[in-house]
Amino acid sequence: MPTQIELVINKIQTLLNLETCKDTNYERHKIPDELRKEFIKNQKGKCYLCNCQTTQPLIHHIKPDGESISENLVMLCPLCHRWVHWMLKKHLGYRASIDFWKHD
Ligand SMILES: [Zn+2]
Numbered sequence: 364m365p366t367q368i369e370l371v372i373n374k375i376q377t378l379l380n381l382e383t384c385k386d387t388n389y390e391r392h393k394i395p396d397e398l399r400k401e402f403i404k405n406q407k408g409k410c411y412l413c414n415c416q417t418t419q420p421l422i423h424h425i426k427p428d429g430e431s432i433s434e435n436l437v438m439l440c441p442l443c444h445r446w447v448h449w450m451l452k453k454h455l456g457y458r459a460s461i462d463f464w465k466h467d
């Protein structure tokens with residue numbers, strides 16, 4: 364398998380590995396503005412999953428009910444963010460966000 368594909372599969376496994384979050388109606392922790400700004404700056408506008416340069420960066424919690432600390436956050440473009448939450452809902456039964464395109 365090409366290395367690029369393996370990298371993407373590893374990232375998908377990270378995003379959909381939810382063994383630690385048993386509550387499918389999880390409470391999402393707020394992301395402080397300062398952390399949000401700094402995190403987006405550090406990622407240089409690149410989506411964690413597809414690596415595209417996005418003008419609409421969304422910060423996503425890897426563990427849905429986990430803390431808003433950089434170890435638990437990734438930056439995604441709206442398309443990848445939508446897809447991740449669709450997978451979480453369809454295959455793992457987690458609640459859906461109100462608007463995947465705008466809220467992270
Ligand atoms: Zn993306």
Ligand SMILES: [Zn+2]
Binds near residue numbers: 422423444448467
């Ligand atoms: Zn999210």
